[in-house]
Amino acid sequence: MMGPNGRDVYIVGVGTTPFGELWEVSLRELITDAGLAAVNDAGIRGPMIDAMYVASASAGRLLGQQHLGVLALDEAGLASEHIPATQVEAGDASGAAALRTAALAVASGQHDIVVAGGVEKMTDVLEGDQTMALASSADMEWEGFAGATLPGLYAMMARAHMMEHGTTRGQLAQVAVKNHKHGAKNPSAAYPFETSKEAVMGSPAVADPLCMFDCASPVDGAAAVVLADEATARDLNGPMVRIAAASQASDVLALHRRESITTFASTRHAAHAAFDVAGVGTEDVDVMEVHDVYTIAELMGLESLGVFKPGEAATATEKGRTSYGGDVVVNPSGGLKARGHALGATGLAQAAEVVWQLRGEAEDRQVEGARLGLTHAVAGTGGTSIVHVLEAVEGGGS
Numbered sequence: 001m002m003g004p005n006g007r008d009v010y011i012v013g014v015g016t017t018p019f020g021e022l023w024e025v026s027l028r029e030l031i032t033d034a035g036l037a038a039v040n041d042a043g044i045r046g047p048m049i050d051a052m053y054v055a056s057a058s059a060g061r062l063l064g065q066q067h068l069g070v071l072a073l074d075e076a077g078l079a080s081e082h083i084p085a086t087q088v089e090a091g092d093a094s095g096a097a098a099l100r101t102a103a104l105a106v107a108s109g110q111h112d113i114v115v116a117g118g119v120e121k122m123t124d125v126l127e128g129d130q131t132m133a134l135a136s137s138a139d140m141e142w143e144g145f146a147g148a149t150l151p152g153l154y155a156m157m158a159r160a161h162m163m164e165h166g167t168t169r170g171q172l173a174q175v176a177v178k179n180h181k182h183g184a185k186n187p188s189a190a191y192p193f194e195t196s197k198e199a200v201m202g203s204p205a206v207a208d209p210l211c212m213f214d215c216a217s218p219v220d221g222a223a224a225v226v227l228a229d230e231a232t233a234r235d236l237n238g239p240m241v242r243i244a245a246a247s248q249a250s251d252v253l254a255l256h257r258r259e260s261i262t263t264f265a266s267t268r269h270a271a272h273a274a275f276d277v278a279g280v281g282t283e284d285v286d287v288m289e290v291h292d293v294y295t296i297a298e299l300m301g302l303e304s305l306g307v308f309k310p311g312e313a314a315t316a317t318e319k320g321r322t323s324y325g326g327d328v329v330v331n332p333s334g335g336l337k338a339r340g341h342a343l344g345a346t347g348l349a350q351a352a353e354v355v356w357q358l359r360g361e362a363e364d365r366q367v368e369g370a371r372l373g374l375t376h377a378v379a380g381t382g383g384t385s386i387v388h389v390l391e392a393v394e395g396g397g398s
Helices: 027-042 059-063 068-075 094-107 127-135 140-144 150-165 169-183 197-202 230-236 265-278 295-305 313-318 335-339 343-358
Strands: 009-016 051-055 085-088 113-120 205-207 221-229 241-250 287-290 372-379 384-392
Touching: 009 027, 009 094, 009 230, 009 343, 027 068, 027 113, 027 221, 051 068, 051 094, 051 343, 059 127, 068 085, 068 113, 085 094, 094 113, 094 221, 094 241, 094 343, 094 372, 094 384, 113 343, 127 140, 127 150, 150 205, 150 295, 169 197, 169 295, 169 313, 169 335, 221 230, 221 343, 241 265, 241 343, 265 295, 265 372, 265 384, 287 295, 287 343, 295 313, 295 372, 343 372, 343 384
Parallel strands: 051 085, 051 113, 287 372
Antiparallel strands: 009 221, 009 241, 113 221, 241 384, 372 384
C-alpha cells in the first residue's frame, strides 16, 4: 500500500527516448515522444488521462521555458481536455519526485490514471551554463558563491570517504567500469561502451580524486510512466508493476552543516520508510537503479540504502557483488554514468528500467528471476533522496 489509507498504485506503461546529444530534437518533441511511448505501452487513449506531472530541473534556467506540464499537455493534443498538468522540480531527483507525486495522486483516490513525465535538454548550451545548472541543486549562497561546483563538492565527499574507510582510487573507478559494462547492452544509453579501470583513472582530472570518467555527463532525454489504480490497471489487461513504496526525505543543503559527508542521511531515512511500508529489506531486492552521478555517489548510495555497511560498498563492487551473479544487480541500465544524466528524466528512466526488468523485457540486460526492484534518486549532494520499491505482479495481464 502507498499508505495506511491509500489505494494500491500500479505502473501500467513506460516509455523513454534515447539519451545523448540530441541536437536535432527539441524539448517539446522529447517529452511528447516519451509520453506517447508510455501511453501506447499502457494501451490507453489520451482522453483517459486524469492528470499529468512533468519534471525538469534546468529548462527554466537553460532554455527559459517553464510551465512544462501544460506544454507537454498541449503537445500531446490534450489541452482541450482541461486536465490538471503540473511541473515538478527537485534538482536531480525531479523525475523521481514527479513519479512519487503522481503515485500519491492515484493512491489518494483523486485520480485513476496519471502520467508522470520528465525531460531535460542540456547539450545545446555552454559547458559553464551546464555546470551552474547542476550546482544550483546545492547551496548557491554558501557553496556556489564561493566557487564550489557539484563535482568539487562530491570530490570532497570522496576524499573524506577515502580517509574514513580506506576507499581507493581504483575502487572508485571500478564503479564506472561496472556500469559501462552494463550500459553497453542498453540501446538507449548515451555512452554504450565498456571501459577499463586504467582508462577511468587515466582520464582528465576534474576535481581530485575524481576524473572525467568518474562523472556522469549531462545529456538530453525524456522518460514517462503511466500509473493507475488496481481496478483500472486490471481492466487494461496489460503487465502490471505495483509501487510497493514511494518515500522521500530531506537533509540540510550545504555540506558544512551535515554531521557526516560520507553518507546520505536523506537516503537512510527514505530507505527506512520505504522498506517499512513495503515490508521488505535490502536482501529481498533483485535489481536496483542507484544514483551514480559520480562514482562515489553509488558507493555512498549503497551504504546509505543499507545494502552494505559503511565503507564496504567499494570492496563489494570490486568483487562483483553489485553485478550479474552477485548479491544484487545495481544499475543494469548503465546508470547515470553510461545512460547519461538528463536530470528531469533520470528518476523516471530508472523506474522504466526496473519495470522492464520485473516484466522480463530487459533483453540482454535481463536480471534472471527479478521480482522486486528499487530506484534511488538524489538531488544535489543529498539534500533530497527519493526511494521507490517496485514489485512484479502475478496475473497482471500480458
